[in-house]
Amino acid sequence: MARPRGANRRRFVLALVLLTSVTLITLDTRNGRSGPLGTVGRAAHTIVSPIEGAVSSVTRPIGDWWSGMIDSGSIKKENRRLQQQVAELQGEQRRFNDALSSNCSRTSSTPPSRSRRG
Numbered sequence: 001m002a003r004p005r006g007a008n009r010r011r012f013v014l015a016l017v018l019l020t021s022v023t024l025i026t027l028d029t030r031n032g033r034s035g036p037l038g039t040v041g042r043a044a045h046t047i048v049s050p051i052e053g054a055v056s057s058v059t060r061p062i063g064d065w066w067s068g069m070i071d072s073g074s075i076k077k078e079n080r081r082l083q084q085q086v087a088e089l090q091g092e093q094r095r096f097n098d099a100l101s102s103n104c105s106r107t108s109s110t111p112p113s114r115s116r117r118g
Contacts, residue, residue: 024037028041
């Protein structure tokens, strides 16, 4: 059973691309940003950066909408929990304020005691 010629050619091209990629990554790592690959990388970044910004500005609202749809249940649950917590803290603050005003009214009606240290 013979393999089709196209399959062998695709494997060869894939192996060649992988070998080239590994070689370029190794050379780039050794030379850092100063070598010829660094210059090519900076030029490519300069060209691609505006395109990336434009694509991002178009796709970000879609991603935000999708995240909102996915996270809406947990956001609503957290919102209810936080509203309950706020209500509890407001009740606690009212109790503290009532206790403070009650305590202040008692101490203002009682004459201050003077104790001598001796």
